[in-house]
Amino acid sequence: MYTELVMDHFTNPRNVGEIADADGIGEVGNAKCGDIMKMYIKVENNVITDVKFKTYGCGSAIATSSIATEMIKGHTIEEALQLSNKAVVEALGGLPAHKIHCSVLAEQSIKAAIADYYTRQGIDPTLIVGEIHECCHDGECGKE
Amino acid sequence: MHRFVYADNSATTKLSKNVLDAMLPHLTENYGNPSSLYSIGQNAHAAIDEARRIVANALGANKENEIYFTSGGSEADNWAIKGAARILAKKGKKHIISSKFEHHAVLHTLNALEKEGFEITLLDVHEDGLVRLEELKNAVREDTGLVTIMFANNEIGTIQPIAEIGAFCREKGIIFHTDAVQAIGNVEINVVDMNIDMLSLSAHKIHGPKGVGALYCRNGIRIENLIDGGAQERNKRAGTENTAGIVGLSVAITDAVQNIAARNEKKKMLRDRFIDGALKIECSRLNGDREKRLSASANVCFEGIEGESLLLWLDNKGICASSGSACTSGSLDPSHVLLAIGLPHEIAHGSLRISFSDENTVEDVDYILEVLPEIIYKLRAMSPLWERIKKEEKGE
Numbered sequence: 156m157y158t159e160l161v162m163d164h165f166t167n168p169r170n171v172g173e174i175a176d177a178d179g180i181g182e183v184g185n186a187k188c189g190d191i192m193k194m195y196i197k198v199e200n201n202v203i204t205d206v207k208f209k210t211y212g213c214g215s216a217i218a219t220s221s222i223a224t225e226m227i228k229g230h231t232i233e234e235a236l237q238l239s240n241k242a243v244v245e246a247l248g249g250l251p252a253h254k255i256h257c258s259v260l261a262e263q264s265i266k267a268a269i270a271d272y273y274t275r276q277g278i279d280p281t282l283i284v285g286e287i288h289e290c291c292h293d294g295e296c297g298k299e
Numbered sequence: 300m301h302r303f304v305y306a307d308n309s310a311t312t313k314l315s316k317n318v319l320d321a322m323l324p325h326l327t328e329n330y331g332n333p334s335s336l337y338s339i340g341q342n343a344h345a346a347i348d349e350a351r352r353i354v355a356n357a358l359g360a361n362k363e364n365e366i367y368f369t370s371g372g373s374e375a376d377n378w379a380i381k382g383a384a385r386i387l388a389k390k391g392k393k394h395i396i397s398s399k400f401e402h403h404a405v406l407h408t409l410n411a412l413e414k415e416g417f418e419i420t421l422l423d424v425h426e427d428g429l430v431r432l433e434e435l436k437n438a439v440r441e442d443t444g445l446v447t448i449m450f451a452n453n454e455i456g457t458i459q460p461i462a463e464i465g466a467f468c469r470e471k472g473i474i475f476h477t478d479a480v481q482a483i484g485n486v487e488i489n490v491v492d493m494n495i496d497m498l499s500l501s502a503h504k505i506h507g508p509k510g511v512g513a514l515y516c517r518n519g520i521r522i523e524n525l526i527d528g529g530a531q532e533r534n535k536r537a538g539t540e541n542t543a544g545i546v547g548l549s550v551a552i553t554d555a556v557q558n559i560a561a562r563n564e565k566k567k568m569l570r571d572r573f574i575d576g577a578l579k580i581e582c583s584r585l586n587g588d589r590e591k592r593l594s595a596s597a598n599v600c601f602e603g604i605e606g607e608s609l610l611l612w613l614d615n616k617g618i619c620a621s622s623g624s625a626c627t628s629g630s631l632d633p634s635h636v637l638l639a640i641g642l643p644h645e646i647a648h649g650s651l652r653i654s655f656s657d658e659n660t661v662e663d664v665d666y667i668l669e670v671l672p673e674i675i676y677k678l679r680a681m682s683p684l685w686e687r688i689k690k691e692e693k694g695e
Contacts, residue, residue, distance in 0.1 A: 157611075165608070166612075186684050189633065208681075210681060211682035213608055214608050214611045214626075
């Protein structure tokens, strides 16, 4: 079902944890649907110098958040905002069709962390980051 | 290499050596069509007759012609329910009673009948994983023709009051079907004593082959055909018989119904050892009544984690088990069984089903209990949901 790379990121997730003095924290998903992703970013001179994540969810939820942190660490905010769920899926060598929503959550959790970063800077993030989809299931499930 | 522990016997079981040995000649020498006149065909025919007698005997049926071989439990469920319902409809009986936590082979069959104009009442299942006879009695109407309640639940293992339901239905003249796929070999079953009119079973849950099952249908109960064609199964179920599978089923059921009480003692010991150990883990709960359950099955929820990641880690450690999380059910919602007994979504997502067989050992259980807490701590350590649960505990 999962590629070797997905299993590698699942069993050895990169950048797990929290950043105590994070510059931005984003959380998407909900317990009812069975997946929550929380991203912590540290930003210096517009570059994401550190990123950590915590995820409650299935194997692909953990793997997508893990690889997504690797794909934005050391990159500028603009580059991180360019990260699409498709790129996450490709980087993992593919995901089963019913797991694609996990990659959307990974993308959204990064956007949510960046939006939080801008909000803390006193900048309205909506124009820069766009709308954050806090749930990945096309609104089929209710928020908690 | 670590230990390999197969603890998903409610999903399927390993084919036993006895069964394989009995099946092989029917795949090699005795390959004749049981409907053919020459000897290898007639040998196959005789083997099927003998298998039918054995299965009837194992269920305590009066006559072997009450056993029909099918492609498995799902077909038997579909056939029993659709077949009986369509005959009953002609008598104006278009109401069927079942329960909310039946197997999908029953629930989806009932959905299909609802579209044909039948009315379906699904009984609630209580937190203990049991339906209540009183509620069944209250649900009965003038036009109730069929009751279908599973013998034992496939996910949480709880055993329903089948004999009581059977007695009540018989008294009311309502046809009673039970899906006994999980119960065969775990519970003593006698279709006559228990007033069961129709019963579905499957070979692969009792160390038999996949793709074969049977429907017990008491003489006098009329059901429409599901599969039309040749004259097999007394014109009731067409298709050249799966001789090897049918013989395999007969050997599997013979072994499964032997010494049930003694074998249950051993399996219960393993099950209870697992339950006791698993419940030592913080924020865990057993789903369904502790006693009224299959001897070898337990379903436990662990808060703050998701079932699929738990299964992947268990697999990584050589343990095969299952879960009712949404991710493993392939849908948006977690298992309908866990929701039916009143679990909130977020708790149902963290479920683990362990189901043993006669082949499991104390060492298997101890290995699971050694590995399981480590995995749960690891997943909880990275779970924002667990972080929230702990904060709420502290009143933050």
